[in-house]
Amino acid sequence: MTKLRNLTSAEIATVESLGTTAEDWSRIRVSEDFNPRQLLHSRLTGRVELASGARIIDSHVGNYRIGERSIVRQVTSLECRRESTFGNGTPVATMNECAGRTVLICDALTAQAAYAMAVYRHRPAFQEAMRRMVRDRAELRRATMGSVGRDCRIAGARFIREMRIGDRVTIDGASLLEEGTLCDGAQAGIDVKASHFIAAEDSRLDRGALVERCFVGESCILSNGFTAADSLFFANSHCENGEAVSIFAGPYTVSHHKSSLLIAGMFSFFNAGSGSNQSNHLFKSGAVHQSVHLRGCKFASGAYIMSPALEGAFTMILGHHSFHHDTSDFPYSYLIEKDGRSMLMPGANLTSYGAVRDIEKWPARDKRSVGRDLINFEEYNPYVCGGFVRAVNTLHALAEADPDAATYNHKKVIIKSTMLRRGITLYNKAIVASLGAMLAKGASCPDADGRGRWIDAAGQYVTKRAMEELLDDVERGSVADFAAFDARLRAFAARYDDYAHSYAEELLAGVLGHRPDAQEVADAVASGRNAHGAMRRATDADRDRDCSIEMAVSYGLDADPDDPGQVREDYHAVRGLE
Template identity: 60%
Template sequence: MDTYRALTPGEIAALEASGSTADDWSSIEVAEDFHPSQLRGARLGGRVRLASGVRIRNSGVRNYDIGAGTLVEEVVRLECRGESAFGNGTEVAVMNENGGRTVRIYSGLTAQIAYMAAVYRHRPALVAALDRMARRAADAARSAQGSIGRDCRITDCRLLRDVCIGHGATLEGVSVLSNGTVGDFSRIGIDVKAYDFVTAEHALVDNGSLIERCFIGERCIFDRGYTASDSLFFANSHCENGEAVSIFAGPYTVSHHKSSLLIAGMFSFFNAGSGTNQSNHLFKCGAVHQAVHRRGCKFASGAYVMSPAIEGVYTMIMGRHTHHHDTSVFPFSYLLEQEGRSALLPGANLSSYGTVRDIEKWRQRDKRSAGRDLINFETWNPFVGNALAAGLDALRTLYDSNPDAQSFIYNSVHIKLTGLRRGIQRYEQA
C-alpha cells in the first residue's frame, strides 16, 4: 500500500513553473517518492491522489486516485463529477426492448447469472435475489472518487467521465467514456464512445465502436465501428461492422460482417453471415418478441428470421423465415427457404465438416485468464442427447402418421419425405 503526503511549497512552485495548476493544492496528495518532473501542464481539480511513478502530461484531472506507474497524457478531461457506481447497477433491456427481461450489470457478472436473471422470470424469488446481488455490487463500487489502476496508459483521449479503470488498461484516442468500468488489461481505442457500460478483463473496444448500456465479457472484441445497445456479451465474443440491440450474446457470439443486425435474441457459439437480419415485432404488438438461436447456430449471408422463433443446436439457417418456426427438437439441421416456405433438413449438419471445425476452434481460441463464465466445450451432453432423442421420436411420429405423404409440416416448417428418412438415419447413427 502506498503512503501519501501533501505537496511541499517548493514542489508546488516547481509544478506551477512547469505549467501545472490546481484548484486547491492542499487537496492533492502524492506518494512519498514524488518528484515535480512527473507533472507537466497538469490541470488538477477536486481531490487527486497520485501513487508512485504516476505521470500526467497536458491533461485535466478531477477527483481521481491514480495507481502506480500510470501515464495520463493529452487527455482533455478526466473527471468524476460526483457519486457514481461507474456503470455497475445499470439496467440492460436484454432480449426484450421493452424491459421484460432486464438485467443489472456489474463487474464480475457471469453468463450463468445473467441467464437466470433474464430467462427465469417464472421464478420471481430467484430473479429478485439476483437483482439484490447486483444492487449490492453496485453499492460496493459507488464512490465520489474515480480510480485508475496500476500501470495504465491513457493517452490522447477527449472525455473520460465517471469511469473506473482497472490495472494495466490502455485507453488511446478515445472519444467519450461515461459512467463505466474498464476491466483489468482491457484496451479502449480510437474514436470509441461508450456510455453506461462494464467490461471484463482483456476486452478490446476499438475503431469507432459505439456502446450504450452493455456488459462486455472477458476477451471480447468490438472493432470497426460496431454498434451495440442494451446487450450482454460474454467470453470470447467478437463483433465488427454490424449492430446489436437487446441481445444476450453468450460465449463465442461472432458477427464480423457489414449490414448484420442481431436484435432481441439469444445466441452462443454463433456466427452471423453478412447481411444477417431479424425482426422482433409484429406491427400491432410492438417490439415484444424474442428469438432463441441455440448453441452453435449459424446464419448464412442474407439470412432473415422474424421473431418469435427458435432453432435446435448447431442449426444452419439460410434464406428468409417469417412463419415463427420452432425446430428446437431437431439439432444439427439445415433450415432453408424453399418457394417462400421454411424447409428443414433434419440432422444434415451432422455430416458437415464445418461443424467439426467450429467445435475444435472454440477451445483453441480461449485465451481467458479469469474464466468466470463456465464454458463446456464438449459437443455431446445430456441436453443435446435429449434433443436428438426427441427429434428422432418426432420424425418417426410424423412418418407413422402418413407413410405415403411426400412432405410433412412440423411447427411451421416443411419436411420432405426424403429429408425425413435421412434425418431418422442420421439421428439413429448419432
Template identity: 65%
Template structure:
C-alpha cells in the first residue's frame, strides 16, 4: 500500500488548470512522485487517495484509493457512498430457492467450504461456525473507502459503486457494479450489471451478463447475456446465453445455449444441452425442492427433469423425467425417456468415447493459478469405483429377487433385464481397471487410511471419515479460519494416491478373503491394465464409428469426387 501526502497549492493549481475539480482538495492525498498531469477533466469528491502513476481522466471519483499505475478513464462514477464489506458476507440462496442452504460468500471461499455449508445442514453447530467465519471476514474487510489494486484499468464504465479490486483488474464498459469484490486479474466487460457479488482470481464476466448475489470462482467465465441470481460458480465454469437461479455450480459447469435453464440444483463437470431444463413445480410448500446432478452428468438437447431428483456420476440424460428418480447408485449410465417412463441403462456410458474425452479434457483446460478449489481429475478413484461396487450388488439383488423378469423397477426408473446383465459386465470390468490403477498409483503406507466410503466434495475425492473429522474440528474451534479449513483439504489432496491405494487394498482384501500378497497385488495391477486396455478398445471403436465415412454427409458440397468429399471430411474433422 502506498504512502500518501496532501497536495501542494502549486499542484492543486496545476490540476485545476487541466480541468480537475474537487469537493475539498484537503481530502485528496497523493504519493511523493505525484504529477498534476495524472488528473484531467475529473471530479474528486470525499476522500480520494491517488497512488504512484495512477491517472484519473474525464471521470468522477468519490471516496476511493487508487493504487499504483491504475487508470480511471471515461467513468461516470467510481464511488463508495457508504460503509461496505464489498460483497463479503452476502447471503446466497444456493441450491434451494427458499434459502434453506444459504451460503455467506467471501473472497476466501473455496468450493469445499461452500459444499460443506450447503450440504451439511444437519449439523447446525458447523453451519453456525462457518457463518461466523464469513461474518468475521466480512467485518475485517469492511470500510468506507473503496480500493483498487495496482495496475488496474477502469475505462468506459458507468457506475462502479462499493467495489474493491485486487491487482491487474480490468473493468471495460460495465453498466453497473455495486457492492462487490474483484480479486486479482478479474475482467469485467461491456454492459455487465452485477450486484452483491464476488469475482475470484482471473474470473471473466462479459457481454451483458447480469448477476445478483453470486460468487464467480477462479477462472470462471460468464458471458453473452448470461443471467444468474443466488448462485455459486466454481473453478473453470463457463456459462453463456442462458440462465441460472439458486444453483451450486461446481468446477467445470458448462452451459452455452440461450434456451438452457439451470435452477435449484447442484452440478459439477456438467454440460447442459440446448433447451435443457429442471423445474421446481411442486409448489404446495413453496419452491423447496432441489436436484443433484453428480460429477460428469450431461443433459442432451431438450432434456427435462422435475425436482427433486438425483443422477449418478457421469450419467447422460435424454428426454423428459418427472417421476423424481434417484440413480445416485449407478454411475456412467444412460437415463432415457421411453414410453413416458424413465429408463436406466446402468454403466452404458462406460462404452462412450465422449466419457473418455471429457475425463481427458478437464485437466487440459485448467486455467487456474491460485487453485483455492481442490480438484481431483483421476479417472479411476474410490468414489466412482465404490459406487460401481454398490451398483453391482444392487443389480444382483434385483435379479435374484425375480430371475425371470423382463424388466425391473428401481427408484422411479425401469431397468430392462438385458441392460441389467450388460451393466454388471461393464461395471465389473471398470472395477478391475480401477483397482489396478489405484494399487499401482502409490506405494503402501499405513499412515493413510482410505478405507470406507468416499465422497466427491465439489471436485475433491475425499473419505467420508476425513470430511467428518474436518467438520468436527470446525465445530470444536480447532479450525478457526477458511485458510485453516482449506489447508486440511489440501493436505488430504497431497496424499490422495496413498489414501486411494489403501481403499483399493481394502476392496481386494474383501474379494480375496485375506490381505493380498505382493504377488496378488501385482496380479491385480496387471489385470487392471488389461481391463483398461479392453475398455479403451471399446471406446476407440465408438470414436471410429463417430468418424466413419458414412457420417461425411454434407461435406464436400461442391464435389462429385468421393476422394475429395472424404478429404474435406477428414480435414474438417481433424482426422488422419
C-alpha cells in the first residue's frame, strides 16, 4: 500500500458532488495521487483506504483497504463488521462426519500438511503442534479491516463480508462471500455462496457453487451448482453439479455429474462417473465410517460404495459394493459386482489404455503457477511398486493355501483362480518395468535412503520413515511452522529420483540375494524397458480395439447400406484416426 493521506476539504466537496458519502471523512484515507473520480456514487462507512488508481463505484464499502488499480463496482456491500481471521483457523470435518479427523485450515495449508493432520490422529502431540501452527497463522491474519489486493476486479456482487482478497482476484456476480480468503488470482463468479473458507491461488468458484467450511486448493474449480461442506480440495481438482460432504479430495479429484454424491472419504487423482455414490449409510453408532480410494481410482457410472471400504491405487470400480472390502494390496485392479458380490480382477487395469491415458494427461493438465502442493507423476515409483510386490506375495499365499480352489475369498472380495494366475503374471511384469525405470534414474547415494515402505501423501511419494521423522521434529518443535514443514518435504522431492533408485536397488538385491553390481543394474534397466514395451503393446491393443471400425456403430448415419466406406470416412473424420 502506498503512502496515504486524508482528503482535503476541496476533494471532499468534489467527491460528494459526484454522489459519494462517508460516515466520517476523517477515517477515509487515499493515495497522494488521488483523483476524486476514483469515488463515484458510493457510500463509505468506518475506515476505508484507497491506494493509487483504486476505484469504488456504485458500492457500499466499510472498513476495507483497496489495493492499487483495483476496482469495486456495483457491490451491495463490501464490509468488515468485526475482527476476523478471514477463514484461517476454521475447523473442517474432513473424511469423518463426526469430526474425528478435523483439519484446521489456513492460507498456508498444503495437501501434504493436511494429509498428515487428517491421517496421523494417533499422534496427539503432533496434532497439537499443527493446531498451534494454524493458530499462529490465524493470529498473523487477525484484523478489524478487510483487504483487497492489487489489480482486482470486484463487480456485480452482493455481500462480501470479512474477506481477505489477494492480488489479481476477480469477483463477478457472487451472492455471498464471508469469513474467508481468496488468494492471488482466485475467482468467484455468478451466484457463488461461500463462507468460512480459503481459496488458494488461481482457484475458481463459479456458477452457483455453494461452499461452507472448505479449503479449495490451487487451480481447483468448483462450479455449476456444486455443493461442498467440510471438505478439502487440492491442486487441479475440478468438481461440478454434484455434492461433497466431509471429503479429502487430493490432487486431480474430478466429478462432473449432477448425480454424484461423495461423503466421508479420501480421494486422489480420482474420477467419479455419472451416478457415483460413495456414502456413509451405516448409522448404528453415528456417521463414523469412512472410505479411502487410493490414487487413480475411478468410479464407473452408477458405482456405489458403502463405507467403510478401501481400494488399491488405480482401481476401476463398477457396480454396487456394500461388504466393506479392502483391496489395498492390489493396485491396478478391476473391482466389479457379480451376482451381488464384490469380485476382484487383480492387475487387470495394467492392460487398460484408460489407465495409461490418465497417467499421461495429469501432468499435461497441470494449471498451477505456484506449486503449493507437491505432486509426483511418475508411472513407475516405489509406492505402487511396493503394491505390486505385496500383490504377488498375497496371490501366491492364497494359491498355496488351496491349490485346487476355483475361487478365493480375501478381505470381502472374490478372486477367480484364473484371475489370480493372470494377476501374478501382470504384477511380475509391472515389477520388472518399475525396477528398470527407477534404476535408470537417480544415482546410488548412501545419503539417499529410500528403503522400506513408501506412502502417497496426497500426491507426493515419500518414504514412511521420512514422514515419521518429520512428524517427530514437529512434535519436538524443531519444525515450527508451515514453511519449515513444507521445506522438509520439498528437500525430499528434490532428490526423489535418488531415493527411488535406492528403493529399487534394495528390491533388486532381495531378488538376487546380494547387492547388484553395475552390470546387473544395467541388465535390470534393459529388462525393465522390455517389460514396459510389452505392457505398452497390451495397452495399445486395448486402445486399438476401442478405436476399431467395429466401434463405428451409429456413424455414417445416412450412408448407403452397400457403401461401408462412408461409415469408415465419417468415423475417422470424427475420431481423428488414420
